[in-house]
Amino acid sequence: MVAAATAAVAAVTAAAVRFKRVAYEILKRNLVDFDMTLNDLKIGETGVISAVGGEGALRLRLLDMGLIPHTRVQLQKVAPLGDPIQILIRGYELSLRREDAAKITLGGEERQ
Amino acid sequence: MKFALVGNQNCGKTTLFNALTGANQHVGNFPGVTVDSKVGTIRGTDALVVDLPGIYSIRPYTNEEIVTRDFVINEKPDGIINIVDATNIERNLYLSLQLLEMRIPTVIALNMMDEVRNNGGTIDVKKMAKALGVPVIPISAAKNEGVSELVSAALSAAKNKKRPAVYDFCESGPVHRCIHAVSHLIEDHADAIGVSARFCATKLIESDFSLNDRLSLSENELELLEHSVIEMEHDSGLDRNAALAEMRYTFIEKVCRDAVVKPKESKEHRRTTRMDAVLTNRFAAIPIFLCIIFTVFFLTFNVIGAALSDWLELGIDRLTAVVSAALNAYGINPVVHSLLIDGVFAGVGSVLSFLPLIVVLFFFLSILEDTGYMARIAFVMDKPLRKIGLSGRSIVPMLIGFGCSVPAIMATRTLASNRDRKLTLMLIPFMSCSAKIPIYTVFAAAFFPEYAAFVMMALYLFGIVIGILTALLLKSVAFRGKPVPFVMELPNYRLPSAKGVLLLMWDKAKDFLQRAFTVIFAATVIIWFLQSFDLRLNVVTNSADSLLAMVGRWIAPIFTPLGFGDWKAATALVTGFTAKEAVLSTMDILLGGQKLTSFFASTLAAVSFLVFTLLYTPCVAAIATVRRELDSNVGALGVVLMQCGVAWLCAFAVFQIGGLFI
Structure with missing residues (x-):
């Protein structure tokens, strides 16, 4: 009895969480001024950087590592606990945290 | 003539340094430098080369960057050898451009060229040299190819003071x-x-x-x-x-x-992707990490390290016995005999007993680092550690701390930032080291014969919880500053070089002996002195009359609120300063056959004593290592005081709050 109730509660909670996430995705992607960031990529997807935000040492580090406008990046992997992420850039692999990836805006154009 | 060796992390810089200098190297001592930089003589010449820390850019943010910039600007080397990873050339050249702007004679060593060629890629070295305005020499540091060409190019550039011909990297605009x-x-x-x-x-x-x-x-x-x-x-x-x-x-x-x-996709990269599919797999990554660390731990503290320790101990015991017998035969004064055997030999023995652990552990750690697995650990473990203000890599030294604090503290050197390094080494002593196990075992057997295993587990857990709380406290008080950004390269997996691993083991052993020897030795002799003499410098026959017992009586009142204000307990804790095993042996002597259970007024007092032992300052060897890593006496003293303070507060809380319920 108790077990069944617990299972039911767990199932409902999981469904609610999933619904929330999907709803959020749909909303976000359809908002007019939605800026796609590196954090919004799905595994395997690529994008081209249009701007690098953040400040101080973090921003300089991102620029130094080659994350500059007009550069193509690919999301390769997400760490087992959901954060950080692993990207492919300029032929090498880099890992960074989601909160920092969210400061990198995509949608730029690749330079010829 | 003096050269600076500069390059990114993971580009084979240390391998090239070892190839250039052989074993002819030592840790450099430059004013204001807190990061290790090694100096060596280039083989077959009298030119010096300084191995500067691996950096990605010249910025004034991390210690490593500041060291490199200051060295090049202040020491004015005759030339720069810039090592560039040919398999990751774009990002590596980013640093090169900043070096070329400094207008110091420079040679670029294009490392891992064999890997590029084997995968069907090519680099037109002549074109690149022309475009960059400096000699570009293709090498393979690991196979020792092209190194002599590199040396002669560097020597000739420095001799002729040949400044980089190109330094204008900007298109008009x-x-x-x-x-x-x-x-x-x-x-x-x-x-x-x-x-x-x-x-x-x-x-x-x-x-x-x-x-x-x-x-x-x-x-x-x-x-x-x-x-x-x-x-x-x-x-x-x-x-x-x-x-x-x-x-x-x-x-x-x-x-x-x-x-x-560029080659399409290199063999090395394909292999790395395949290995990562397992090693950073969503479900398998953490279990695999725990297995690897457990294996390292087990081999170090239970199998190889322990066997070496046993042999060493056997050797020292033999030698001690021989010397002791010889001294007795000679009829030497018993005080001198005791000084030599119980003071000097015991001191040297306790220093040496750490060596096998350090050597074996660093053997494994340098393999984990050089293969590239350490970066994966940081990747996998970053999220939970970020919560306590650290980043993924710190997990390794902390887990090592469950074996022995000394190599664990030494292992913090591989952490990316000074802040992480300090915070981690403050937390390591909360991970209960293996020398404390006998104390727990004896106490648990005496007071909780039925729940011994449970008590042991609870103690370990308690240490971890207090460590996390301390980290959270330190994070919001002493380590407020922004941590160094976690933007980390995941290099391709590579086979470590035997030479590199051996040199690192040798370095760590030498470093420990040089820096820790005097401190540990002095502490052992001082404790021996306090144990053997009374106030009038007569040799004591009853240990209750010794100077040490006096010290114990003097500090005992501090422990009264914790439930064990007896001088015997205090004395045992003081001797625990030299090595945690000494707590038990001192107790044994002082109790003189009295039972442990009858010594403590209550079980609660015994628990409080255990909690204090768990958390208070580790042994003098650990303190000496902290002092070495922080490079500060005040800092080391601060760490000791902090730990004793935390231990006192926790034991106090346990005794007082527990008292309300019992």
């Missing part, structure tokens, strides 16, 4: 105009301090004002500078930092388009 305007503006000032104007200009434009004081620019000049930078930002549509980064990468892309044919 707003960035070009700005850099040249600023260069002209500050030229006189830069010449006066002997640093290239172009380098100073780009650093000033990037708002790196660390050279400002030395350049002594006037208000007027600073204003002009700011004006042209703002104009550039306006015309280029990018802020100053992005504009310069883009300028450098644009130049690099052009050079690479002309000179580099």
